Amino acid sequence: MRGEPDLGGTEAARSKGHGFNLAARLAARERRGLRRDLTPAERVAARSRVAPDPKGGVPEFTDETRLVFAANDYLGLAADERVQSAAAEASREIGTGAGASRLVTGDTRVHRALERDIAETKDTARALVFSSGYATNLGVLSALAPDVVFSDELNHASIIDGCRLADAETRVYDHCDPDDLRAKFDRRAHEATGDESWLVVTDSVFSMDGDVAPLEELCDLAEEYGAWVMVDEAHATGLYEAGGGLVQREGLADRVHVQMGTLSKALASQGGYVAGSDVLIEHLLNAARSFVFSTGLTPPAAAAAREALRIARDGDRPARLWANVERLRDGLEELGYEVWGESQILPVVVGDRDTAMALAERLRERNVVAPGIRPPTVPEGTSRVRVAPMASHTAEEIDRCLAAFREAGRALELL
Known part of the structure; x- marks a missing residue:
């Protein structure tokens, strides 16, 4: 049986002075209440069984099927047969993996088709897909x-x-303050000694507060000072005008130089994209190291994202999502909860970190999965339960979620 290397947790290893005492780091996290565990889910859907963290073992799922209000699969397309069929077909016809960097042999027709559709949706000349949204922003x-x-x-x-x-x-x-951005512009303009390249970068929908950036005002300022604008549409792609994001809703495609987003949320797949001018894309495919030196997005993932984008553009999933968002937000506020944001992300803010975690646990006991979020992820005094409805939740399931919030809130004397 293969043993584990000594990671600096023993006295002998520490005495050498060059190891890593990872056990101590984990213990420190535990003391600060920041230790994380994995929570295996049986399936990616609005309803799923979940299991406690088995560490290196096999997950053992509970008997209860829980309502999942914790996923970013906003349109509920990860379990959609059309999306699954598109992925399976690409797997059979092209392969399960790209096999190489896009610049070698990993560039396939399904990658190109997806990029054309993204560019059309985002009203840009071209698009380029990466292996993840994280890799996209880094690159x-x-x-x-x-x-x-x-x-x-x-x-x-x-x-x-x-x-x-x-x-x-x-x-x-x-945060979301054009006046402070102007002050930062003015200060830098007085400090600069020569020509500089300036980039304003912002999320469009913020994942913890559920609010949206003042994109038009940011564009106005950037144009006044000669800066470029980059907008991360990770939590907006597919949810607004014809499958677009907030940039499309606000009619700003010709004023945002770099539109970035993910394929792993509303588009129910994996990967990230950037959309913009032809020269931008040509530069990135030559200079973005996370693209150049990474195996291409898998063909099944590209095909799944393309089909999900088609459904978002042509179907009623976005409308169903926004109906569920309105029903759930109204219900939570009627119960007396403080709900932030103006998007599909509904932060139920309770303030105290222990109370937020207790509320999330009471919800789980009532078969509703919605995560408690605490510092340092959010500022002190703003701990919350982050609620994310999906288009595939039924009205009855939204009501069951509200009933769980009512019972849990009363048990904790929040209502």
Whole structure:
């Protein structure tokens, strides 16, 4: 039986002085209430059985089927037969994996078809797909290599890490605050000694607060100061105008230089994309290291995303999602909960971290899965339960979720 290497947890290893005491790091997380565990789910759908973390063992699922209000599969397409069929067909005809970088032999007709459809949806000249949304932001930001990045303070971790990898000077502006962005622009303009490339980067829908960026005002400011704008549509792609995101809803495709998004949320697959001008895409496929040196997106994932995008553009899934969002938000507020945001993400804010985690646990006891979110993911005093309805939830299931919130809230004396 293969043994485990000594990772610095023993006295002998520590005495050598060059190991990693990972056990101590985990213990510190435990003391701070930040230890995470995996929660295996039986299927990706609005309803699923779940299992406690088996560590290295085999998951053992409970008998109860729980309502899942924790996924980013907003349109409920991961379990859609049309999407599954598209993935299976690509697997049979092209292969289960791309086999190489897109620049070698991993560039297939299904990749090109998906990119054409994304470009049409995003109203751009071209698009390029990456192996993940995280890899997309890392690759785009490092390849653009701006002199200065102006970044919203609540941007996703992949944007923060992309700024670090780009080695750009990063000026963080107050969340969704164009006035503070202008102040940051003015300050930098007085400091600059020569021509600089400036990039404003923001999420369009923020994943923890559920609010949306003031995109038109950001574009106005960027144009006034000669900066570029990059918008991360990870939590918006597929949900708005004809399968587009907030950039499309606001009619800003010709003013946003870089449109980025993921294929792993509403499009029920895996991967990320960037859409923009022909010269932008040509530059990225030459200079974005997370594209150049990574195996291409798998053909089944590309085909699944393409079919999901078609359904989002032509079907009624977005309308069904927004009907469920309205029903659930209204019901939660009628119960007396404080619900933030203006998107499909519904943060039920309770404030105290222990209370938020207790509420999530009481919901789970009532067969509703919705995660408790606490610092450092969110600021102190704003701990919450993040609720994400899907288009595939029925009205009866929305009502069951509301009943669980009512019972759990009363048990914890929140209502």
